[in-house]
Amino acid sequence: MARRFLFKKKGSTIIASSAVAATIFLSIFTGVIFTGVKLGVIDQIADYQVGHVLISNDKGLISTQETHRISLVTRTNPMVVGGTSRITTSADLKFFGMEGVLEQSRISTFGVDPTLEQKASRLSSVVSEGAFIQFQNEIVIGSEILTQAKAKIGSIVEMTVSGLGNDDVTKKFVVVGVSDVGGFSGFSQSAIIHIKTLREMMNLGTGESGSYLVRLSDISNAEEVAEWLKNRLVTSDSDDNTELRIEPIEVNTKSFATTFDQLIAFINLIGFVGMGAAALGIIVVLMMMVSGKTRDIGLLRAIGIKRGGIIVLFMLNGAIIGVIGAITGGVVGSIAIVYLHFYPVAFFGGIAPVVALDPTKLLQPMILGFTISVLSSIYPAWRASRYRPAEAMRYF
Amino acid sequence: MGRIYGDPNSPVEALRGVSFTVDHGEMVAIAGPSGSGKSTLLNLIGMLDAPSSGRIVINGIDVGGLSEDEKAVMRNEEIGFIFQFSNLIPELTALENVMLPGMIGKKNGFDLRKKAIDRLTQVGLSSKARSGASTLSGGEMQRVAIARSLINDPSLVLADEPTGNLDSKNSEELINLMRDLNKKNNQTFAIISHDHKIVAKCDRVIRIRDGMIEDQEDDVGSSDVTSTGDKSLNDKKTLEKLREENKILRTRLGKLEQKRR
Numbered sequence: 267m268a269r270r271f272l273f274k275k276k277g278s279t280i281i282a283s284s285a286v287a288a289t290i291f292l293s294i295f296t297g298v299i300f301t302g303v304k305l306g307v308i309d310q311i312a313d314y315q316v317g318h319v320l321i322s323n324d325k326g327l328i329s330t331q332e333t334h335r336i337s338l339v340t341r342t343n344p345m346v347v348g349g350t351s352r353i354t355t356s357a358d359l360k361f362f363g364m365e366g367v368l369e370q371s372r373i374s375t376f377g378v379d380p381t382l383e384q385k386a387s388r389l390s391s392v393v394s395e396g397a398f399i400q401f402q403n404e405i406v407i408g409s410e411i412l413t414q415a416k417a418k419i420g421s422i423v424e425m426t427v428s429g430l431g432n433d434d435v436t437k438k439f440v441v442v443g444v445s446d447v448g449g450f451s452g453f454s455q456s457a458i459i460h461i462k463t464l465r466e467m468m469n470l471g472t473g474e475s476g477s478y479l480v481r482l483s484d485i486s487n488a489e490e491v492a493e494w495l496k497n498r499l500v501t502s503d504s505d506d507n508t509e510l511r512i513e514p515i516e517v518n519t520k521s522f523a524t525t526f527d528q529l530i531a532f533i534n535l536i537g538f539v540g541m542g543a544a545a546l547g548i549i550v551v552l553m554m555m556v557s558g559k560t561r562d563i564g565l566l567r568a569i570g571i572k573r574g575g576i577i578v579l580f581m582l583n584g585a586i587i588g589v590i591g592a593i594t595g596g597v598v599g600s601i602a603i604v605y606l607h608f609y610p611v612a613f614f615g616g617i618a619p620v621v622a623l624d625p626t627k628l629l630q631p632m633i634l635g636f637t638i639s640v641l642s643s644i645y646p647a648w649r650a651s652r653y654r655p656a657e658a659m660r661y662f
Numbered sequence: 663m664g665r666i667y668g669d670p671n672s673p674v675e676a677l678r679g680v681s682f683t684v685d686h687g688e689m690v691a692i693a694g695p696s697g698s699g700k701s702t703l704l705n706l707i708g709m710l711d712a713p714s715s716g717r718i719v720i721n722g723i724d725v726g727g728l729s730e731d732e733k734a735v736m737r738n739e740e741i742g743f744i745f746q747f748s749n750l751i752p753e754l755t756a757l758e759n760v761m762l763p764g765m766i767g768k769k770n771g772f773d774l775r776k777k778a779i780d781r782l783t784q785v786g787l788s789s790k791a792r793s794g795a796s797t798l799s800g801g802e803m804q805r806v807a808i809a810r811s812l813i814n815d816p817s818l819v820l821a822d823e824p825t826g827n828l829d830s831k832n833s834e835e836l837i838n839l840m841r842d843l844n845k846k847n848n849q850t851f852a853i854i855s856h857d858h859k860i861v862a863k864c865d866r867v868i869r870i871r872d873g874m875i876e877d878q879e880d881d882v883g884s885s886d887v888t889s890t891g892d893k894s895l896n897d898k899k900t901l902e903k904l905r906e907e908n909k910i911l912r913t914r915l916g917k918l919e920q921k922r923r
Contacts, residue, residue: 565749566766568710569737569762569766569810570738571766573731654710659749
């Protein structure tokens with residue numbers, strides 16, 4: 267009966283509920299999407315650049331013995347699915363084409379083990395054209411470099427790297443693949459060659475590496491495994507620059523995550539402003555409803571309803587608006603999230619957000635929206651309760 | 663009691679020193695020209711407004727000492743209201759409108775429904791119980807309003823121009839209905855009206871002019887006023903005749919509380 271009394275004019279209720287629903291939906295959507303993009307970027311950084319656990323040292327060079335030890339120890343952990351050594355350096359490239367020799371200097375170059383990388387990373391998937399390296403004379407070059415050099419798959423490129431004794435070592439490679447954006451920081455401007463070749467060019471030992479990437483079956487175990495590895499691999503607390511540094515993905519992406527969290531906080535702030543606007547809308551709608559019901563309020567007061575009863579009646583109105591808005595916004599938001607979970611859509615330069623089906627991410631905005639609806643109805647309800655019956659009933 | 667509106671610099675005295683007593687089961691008409699203070703008086707009796715001075719005692723309770731919530735409870739349990747424009751809630755059915763005061767009083771749902779149907783039967787509208795209030799005619803709406811005013815068995819029913827919005831046929835029916843209910847239920851009725859037919863049916867008429875009680879007449883219904891067909895209740899000759907027959911008690915125009923014989 268109260269529902270019919272309050273909701274005869276459905277238009278204003280629909281408008282108020284829609285405002286709440288839209289705000290809840292946007293809050294859910296932006297919250298999940300931006301959190302998902304953050305997780306997606308972290309996943310890509312892990313997949314392409316630093317693994318789930320990164321082992322390195324301040325010197326930037328892990329000895330052959332240490333590399334073997336790391337390899338042996340990591341294999342004993344059941345959560346580890348793969349590990350690989352990498353060397354990163356900068357190199358100068360020379361392309362020989364129809365238009366003569368084109369040079370590209372200080373190109374970020376990765377020396378990788380193509381076999382171990384298959385299990386330890388997804389680096390091979392950065393190749394957008396051609397194939398990943400298999401042999402020591404093959405090179406994958408970033409699409410931007412190739413475009414500028416007007417080179418293509420099959421082109422010959424000459425790479426010059428400085429060795430440990432600062433002697434420049436030059437070697438020719440065949441371009442077998444084109445790499446593109448990956449890991450949020452672009453393999454489109456990098457080169458990838460076999461780690462053995464790079465070791466030879468840099469005059470390094472057969473097992474020496476710049477860093478060691480460990481991949482786990484579940485990224486969420488990174489901290490636990492990093493701690494486990496520290497206990498087994500780090501032997502002293504000395505300041506020796508060869509001391510192994512074992513860092514989970516959380517540490518390696520900390521600055522990125524912090525920046526992104528600030529962005530999410532800013533977006534949430536916009537969401538709160540939206541909630542505020544919805545609250546204002548509810549207040550306006552309810553005030554109009556109170557105004558339109560002045561005479562009926564007067565009558566109800568005359569026949570004995572208490573002030574508290576009028577407050578409850580109009581707060582019930584706000585609660586119903588909140589429930590309708592929360593359910594509508596929640597359902598639409600759920601549909602969007604479920605869709606994106608099963609059919610990821612790439613945002614922000616090809617990064618598909620990692621959308622988790624987490625009910626709390628839905629419930630929080632729904633509860634917040636409902637609460638705001640109820641709170642927004644307090645003032646109109648209070649105003650309605652203050653009408654003097656005799657005056658209210660004179661109102662037409 | 664008195665009622666002053668407006669700010670202290672330019673007060674408007676709607677009622678001045680009005681004082682009277684209505685006995686249980688009595689049907690009293692409050693008559694007077696527009697702006698005389700009739701509706702103000704009814705609002706004060708019904709606790710819809712508070713007097714600026716004086717006191718109102720209903721069933722031995724000085725209502726001035728009651729809180730807003732206590733007044734609401736008393737309005738719900740002890741007073742039934744009938745308004746000129748019926749003031750039904752258009753979104754509800756006739757039955758729901760009748761049940762409303764009972765629901766506010768948290769009466770048992772089943773019993774309340776049964777009682778509401780009884781009340782609608784009393785006013786001849788049982789067949790319209792499930793009709794939307796907005797679909798009823800003016801006369802039907804007023805009947806529903808009467809049924810609503812009686813649902814909690816109030817000791818006092820206050821009616822403000824109940825026939826003011828009705829044609830003569832409906833007015834006549836409504837007056838007879840109220841009189842019958844008054845006699846049958848032994849409930850007190852205070853009715854504001856310009857309608858001489860209503861006034862004629864009442865046990866007593868209290869005349870108000872310029873916020874003061876001008877006069878009071880007893881047993882108007884049995885007086886010559888109606889039998890002679892004289893429609894002017896202000897008729898001086900009629901009043902004099904009634905006074906001669908000692909049917910009207912002279913008062914100090916509201917300064918004294920009148921005792922009925």
